[in-house]
Amino acid sequence: MRRGPMTVLAVLVLLAVWSAGSGPATGQDAPVRGGTLVAAIVSDPGHLNPAITTSGATHAASELLYNGLLGRDERGEPLPELAESWQVEQGGTVYRFRLRDGVKWHDGTPFTAADVKFTFEEVLLKFHARTRASMGGLLAGVEAPDDRTVVFRFKQPYAPLLYQLDATEAPIIARHVYQGTNPQTNPANSNPIGTGPFKFLSYTKGTEIRLARNPAYFKPGLPYVDGLVMRIIPDLSVQVLALENGEVDFLWELSGPQQGRIKSDPRFRAARTGYNPGGSNCIMTMSFNLDRPILKELRVRQAVAHALDRPAFLSQILFGDGKVAVAPISSEIPWAHAAGLKMPEPDRAEAEKLLDGVGWKKEGEGPRTARGVPGVADGTRLSIDFLHFPAFAKYGELVRQQLGAVGIGVRLRPLEPAVFAPTVFKDRNFDSNVISYCNGPDPEIGVRRMYHSSQVGPAPFTNAAAYRSPRVDALFDEASRTVERDKRSRLYRQIQEIVVQELPYYWLVETVSTRVWAARCSGFKVWAGLFAEAVFCRR
Amino acid sequence: MPSRYLLRRLAQVLPTVAGLLVLNFCIIHLAPGDPVIALGGEHGDAAYYAFLRTRFGLDRPLPEQLLTYVTNVLQGDLGTSFVHGRSVAAVIAERLPATLLLVSTALVLSSVAGVGLGALAARLGRRPTDLTLNAVALLGYATPSFWLGQMALLALAVGTGLFPVQGMTDARNPQTGLGYLVDVLHHLALPALVLAANELALTTRLVRTGLLEALGTDYVRAARAKGLPEGLVIRHALRNVMLPVITVIGSRAGMFLSGAVLIEVVFAWPGLGRLLLSSLLARDYPVLLGMFLLASLGVILANLITDLAYAWLDPRIRYQ
Numbered sequence: 001m002r003r004g005p006m007t008v009l010a011v012l013v014l015l016a017v018w019s020a021g022s023g024p025a026t027g028q029d030a031p032v033r034g035g036t037l038v039a040a041i042v043s044d045p046g047h048l049n050p051a052i053t054t055s056g057a058t059h060a061a062s063e064l065l066y067n068g069l070l071g072r073d074e075r076g077e078p079l080p081e082l083a084e085s086w087q088v089e090q091g092g093t094v095y096r097f098r099l100r101d102g103v104k105w106h107d108g109t110p111f112t113a114a115d116v117k118f119t120f121e122e123v124l125l126k127f128h129a130r131t132r133a134s135m136g137g138l139l140a141g142v143e144a145p146d147d148r149t150v151v152f153r154f155k156q157p158y159a160p161l162l163y164q165l166d167a168t169e170a171p172i173i174a175r176h177v178y179q180g181t182n183p184q185t186n187p188a189n190s191n192p193i194g195t196g197p198f199k200f201l202s203y204t205k206g207t208e209i210r211l212a213r214n215p216a217y218f219k220p221g222l223p224y225v226d227g228l229v230m231r232i233i234p235d236l237s238v239q240v241l242a243l244e245n246g247e248v249d250f251l252w253e254l255s256g257p258q259q260g261r262i263k264s265d266p267r268f269r270a271a272r273t274g275y276n277p278g279g280s281n282c283i284m285t286m287s288f289n290l291d292r293p294i295l296k297e298l299r300v301r302q303a304v305a306h307a308l309d310r311p312a313f314l315s316q317i318l319f320g321d322g323k324v325a326v327a328p329i330s331s332e333i334p335w336a337h338a339a340g341l342k343m344p345e346p347d348r349a350e351a352e353k354l355l356d357g358v359g360w361k362k363e364g365e366g367p368r369t370a371r372g373v374p375g376v377a378d379g380t381r382l383s384i385d386f387l388h389f390p391a392f393a394k395y396g397e398l399v400r401q402q403l404g405a406v407g408i409g410v411r412l413r414p415l416e417p418a419v420f421a422p423t424v425f426k427d428r429n430f431d432s433n434v435i436s437y438c439n440g441p442d443p444e445i446g447v448r449r450m451y452h453s454s455q456v457g458p459a460p461f462t463n464a465a466a467y468r469s470p471r472v473d474a475l476f477d478e479a480s481r482t483v484e485r486d487k488r489s490r491l492y493r494q495i496q497e498i499v500v501q502e503l504p505y506y507w508l509v510e511t512v513s514t515r516v517w518a519a520r521c522s523g524f525k526v527w528a529g530l531f532a533e534a535v536f537c538r539r
Numbered sequence: 540m541p542s543r544y545l546l547r548r549l550a551q552v553l554p555t556v557a558g559l560l561v562l563n564f565c566i567i568h569l570a571p572g573d574p575v576i577a578l579g580g581e582h583g584d585a586a587y588y589a590f591l592r593t594r595f596g597l598d599r600p601l602p603e604q605l606l607t608y609v610t611n612v613l614q615g616d617l618g619t620s621f622v623h624g625r626s627v628a629a630v631i632a633e634r635l636p637a638t639l640l641l642v643s644t645a646l647v648l649s650s651v652a653g654v655g656l657g658a659l660a661a662r663l664g665r666r667p668t669d670l671t672l673n674a675v676a677l678l679g680y681a682t683p684s685f686w687l688g689q690m691a692l693l694a695l696a697v698g699t700g701l702f703p704v705q706g707m708t709d710a711r712n713p714q715t716g717l718g719y720l721v722d723v724l725h726h727l728a729l730p731a732l733v734l735a736a737n738e739l740a741l742t743t744r745l746v747r748t749g750l751l752e753a754l755g756t757d758y759v760r761a762a763r764a765k766g767l768p769e770g771l772v773i774r775h776a777l778r779n780v781m782l783p784v785i786t787v788i789g790s791r792a793g794m795f796l797s798g799a800v801l802i803e804v805v806f807a808w809p810g811l812g813r814l815l816l817s818s819l820l821a822r823d824y825p826v827l828l829g830m831f832l833l834a835s836l837g838v839i840l841a842n843l844i845t846d847l848a849y850a851w852l853d854p855r856i857r858y859q
Contacts, residue, residue, distance in 0.1 A: 036711060038710045043817060044813070044814075044817065046620070046622040046623040047622075047623060053578075054579075054581075054582055054583075055578075055580060126590070129579050129580045129581075129582045129583035129584075129587050132583065132587050133582055133587060134582075136584075136586075184594070185619060185624045186624075189624055204809070205630070205633045205634060205809065206633075206809030206810065207707060207708065208706075208710055229711075231706065231710045231807075232807065233706070233807040234804050234813060235804055235805055235807070238704060238705055238805060238807060239705075241693070241697050241704045241705075242704040242807075245696060245700065245704045247703060247706075247711070248710065278580070279580075279581065279582070416572070416820065417576065418571075418573055418577050418820065418821070418822045419571040419573075421573065421576040421581075422571070422572075422573050438582075446582065449582070458585055458588075459583055459585040459588055460576050460579075460581055461581035461582065
């Protein structure tokens with residue numbers, strides 16, 4: 001993706017300025033200035049430094065204070081932000097960014113290339129889990145040859161970079177604030193200085209974060225509102241009550257049972273997005289522990305897939321808010337998502353036939369019994385355990401019910417996240433589980449970890465299935481070095497065709513978030529962390 | 540005031556707290572769960588989690604961690620929160636006032652109303668009003684507080700707009716001075732009432748049964764025979780009934796944290812209960828240990844005050 005002639009750059013810059021000045025494309029009327037927006041967030045962030053964590057709580061509360069080198073549009077494609085243009089050189093080994101002129105930190109200090117170099121080298125590559133894990137081993141260096149140029153040099157062609165430079169993946173923090181300090185305990189984490197559309201006013205722990213309009217923001221005219229309050233309300237149903245009572249204007253997440261009532265209410269507007277500050281483009285995925293004798297058998301995994309009625313998951317658990325997964329990679333990454341794959345259809349008879357064929361015979365009531373199943377003692381009952389977060393209990397119940405119907409017993413083991421992760425990824429003490437695997441902005445970041453053989457434990461939320469396929473490994477490695485998008489698309493398609501055949505996982509439903517806000521406000525960018533950059537509210 | 544007794548009681552506090560420190564530390568590390576997972580998010584590689592573990596000293600052997608912790612606490616340092624990146628004492632201190640306000644308001648409300656209603660019920664004898672009071676008190680006790688809270692929100696906040704739904708202050712119009720006080724009281728009303736309703740029943744029932752019993756004793760008969768007005772008779776009897784009631788109220792005060800957790804979540808009240816819950820989910824060991832310590836001190840203090848209140852209420856009790 002080479003951006004050559006200066007004319008293209010000029011058009012890009014003009015476009016950015018124009019779109020900023022003329023307000024959001026979604027707003028139906030002219031922007032109004034002033035007022036305060038109150039947004040509800042679900043947990044106290046603890047601190048407001050998004051560069052040292054991938055925590056959704058911190059990112060939701062703090063991204064509006066910062067910027068990335070690039071932004072993202074509605075489809076996740078890169079937009080100019082702190083960088084006004086960029087060039088990809090040497091086949092994707094070198095990325096050169098031209099920084100915007102005249103950008104200032106909230107304390108008036110000029111923003112320069114040295115800030116970018118510092119943020120990557122001293123903070124992101126050490127403390128930001130996704131940035132560190134994805135490019136840490138491949139980045140040869142970040143250079144700042146002059147105040148307005150940043151150069152990333154990689155040891156080999158690196159494809160995803162432009163998709164991981166927004167405020168979620170790589171927020172830029174101030175060198176003059178953090179240099180020579182411990183970024184995890186620097187007091188500025190509670191009194192942040194950024195370049196973003198809003199400046200920090202106060203943080204009352206457990207209650208709210210108050211931000212004020214940054215009059216010197218580099219996007220002319222923005223933001224429209226004078227103030228923004230992030231109100232901490234831990235209970236999602238109480239958030240809805242607060243919205244109805246007029247105490248807040250914006251919710252990140254409207255839970256399923258409330259959707260019908262709120263969406264039909266003319267006082268509110270809603271929009272769906274796969275983006276989330278803690279992890280985007282997530283698929284609820286069932287994993288099979290391939291080290292276990294019962295699940296090592298492909299036909300058993302196929303039987304499970306045929307026994308599951310995934311539309312029921314969508315309607316009964318998500319109240320229709322999402323999609324049945326039709327490929328292993330999320331449809332929210334359209335160029336990598338393999339449309340038209342043949343996934344196992346719900347077919348109970350086929351499931352029963354497969355199990356009979358393996359030697360799992362139906363003998364009376366309850367789970368099937370092993371009669372000549374390889375690696376399993378005769379007389380063993382067909383029963384698997386199923387681990388899930390307490391919040392995903394409904395998935396467990398549906399899995400148990402639907403697998404029970406074909407004679408597979410399921411023991412549910414709800415485990416809170418801090419216990420679930422070591423049990424699954426370190427101890428590998430499970431048969432099956434459900435995990436919300438977030439694909440992220442690029443398959444390199446969120447998909448590779450599920451399938452590559454180098455990703456089998458002990459790090460959490462990696463290759464839970466312990467799937468090992470030299471072919472798939474090679475395809476992933478090639479895709480990460482391939483910069484041309486068409487070629488990458490073809491590589492990811494091949495990967496998806498293979499894993500749908502081999503079923504180390506079964507992909508249940510793509511989840512999305514429904515954002516909801518008071519109808520008197522518009523201009524929300526629900527697909528980005530800088531969601532309120534161009535918001536305005538009528539009084 | 541029996542100062543020797545007080546000194547002796549205070550001297551017992553130190554070894555108790557030291558024992559609790561070690562016990563809490565062991566319990567928390569025996570429980571399954573890994574703080575770096577909550578902290579590192581789900582996209583890190585193995586090296587990243589190892590890096591975090593080293594940074595927070597979680598890679599050291601457990602006895603060494605315990606020794607470091609106890610030494611630090613004895614020097615007045617409760618450590619640094621994994622999640623907040625600031626001193627545990629500061630993290631707890633900024634949340635303490637909200638919880639103290641909520642819990643003490645509820646405690647006063649439930650104690651005063653409980654004694655009053657109990658006395659009323661006893662005085663009314665077994666009439667329908669007494670039965671109703673009894674039933675209402677029991678219902679308040681048996682209803683889960685989070686459900687009662689949600690119902691109160693639907694009926695009194697969203698339905699009528701009389702009360703705000705969440706928080707301790709108005710997000711839109713921050714106030715100062717007297718306006719702030721009024722704002723906080725307005726936000727406090729519902730959560731304090733719901734918490735009090737939950738604790739009212741025990742006090743009411745205790746006072747009622749105690750009074751019924753006391754009103755049948757000889758000294759009451761003698762007082763009535765002397766022609767004392769009924770109100771005064773009740774006051775005499777009540778003083779004797781108060782001893783078990785004080786015990787119950789004291790133990791409630793000591794358990795202030797546990798009562799607050801659910802109410803604080805429902806009403807988005809910015810107190811310690813919510814901090815406890817989120818720290819538990821994130822396995823923020825230093826904050827959890829700090830809160831356990833605080834809770835232990837709360838129980839010890841509440842017990843001490845209860846004992847002293849006994850002596851004050853009942854002249855027959857003498858502490859040596």
